Amino acid sequence: MLIDLHIHTIYGSSCSVLNPNDLIHQAKLSGLQGGCLTEHNEAWRPDKLKELVNGHGEDFVLINGMEVHTDLGHILVFGLPSYVEGINKAERLRKIADQEGGVLIAAHPFRSELSAYYNFNLHSREVELPISIEEACQHPIFQLVDAMEVVNGGSTWEEMDFCLEISRRINKAGTGGSDAHSIHGLGCCATSFSQVIKTPEDMISAIKSGQFQATDRRLNVPRFRSLPLYYDEVI
Template identity: 45%
Template sequence: MPGTIVDMHLHTTRGASDSMLDPDDLIAEARRIGLTGVNITEHDRMWEPWDLNPFRKKHEGIFVSNGMEVSTDMGHILAIGLKGYAPGIRRLEKLREIADEQGAFLIVAHPFRHFFDPVHFKREGKEPFRMTPEEAAKLPVFQLVDAIEVLNGCNTPRENYFALQVAKVLGKPGTGGSDAHSTQGIGYFTAVFEEELLSQEHMVDQLHKGRFYPARGLPEGKLENYWETAEPIPFYE
């Protein structure tokens, strides 16, 4: 049995204006489908201790991580282990610097969302995306993060599979998260940790040690390692 099964990407009404997910409803749904941990990643903010500590006490038995999704100049980054929001972290290079100082772990979120929609780049006057995973792996964002979100509940299968291939090229670990803003989809994608997570510090330690893998299938009772079982999907028609 895995140690802790965590949905690594979640937004609630307590910290995300675009979310309809009540925190208590999050925990109820997490328990229902078999999650044993949640990583709450509000947009550009973290829960304050006076909110977080009572919430954790109220919901003992499920691991609650206090993360953040940072909007940076190179895209959205899931940060785990930061002490809080800090000036300048909208620049990824600054976020990396602070993460290193504090021992935090950085994951690039949904890095290829819309990249296979030709209209996405046409709107910006750019040519359609045609990179190989080897070429995409050289993009600056991937040099500044510790891991890559290879399963995102709001992405297409192709977008997720391409992210997985880039992670494999780089030799960086992959995570999974629903990116849920309501009870729909919670736990659809997860990260499975080898050990039972006992604290925020323990989680960050296990992330840095790479003792986890991206997974899918929990709601159906068929949890599987996406890193090992992903079916090939053509990148371009």
């Protein structure tokens, strides 16, 4: 089952131009069976989410999440009903996620270090930036998250190569998401689950058990089309 784990809309992300009413229709056209709403530091209200889902049938699953900005970088969160004070600290976010039965995914790690286009940072300003894969593998964020995003529609190839190598070395499961802020690119990167996902609980369980693969659906990138969960062999 193919789900885009990283989507922003105008409802909760000021940087997005994606109208929620266009999301499901366009996602279906792109071949997705599900999508995750990951607004910046904000979760959708349950009534608004239900309103959006109604009328679109039962063949598409929409899952509520957040992209939380923390002292250790951006983290995709699933399982928290709303933003909680203090979760801008990654260690507290981990504690709250555990209490709620949620999961954490490091979003586009090392983006600002590897792409001059972006200006936010995986590190607090007091932390020296890594200069090697070996140093990057030791970053404390990887002790707190359940998985890491290795395929992202807004990432450079250099960034994805870097993250893929980290995930291989530290044996950290990799996910994919478009990071879409408009209908363009929606579903270009996604996560393929080996089981049917009908609820947020289903997806959280699948992530915890490792039953998924990162997938890059763009043309001419065969090595990213279907990535193994643990990268003993790089495609």
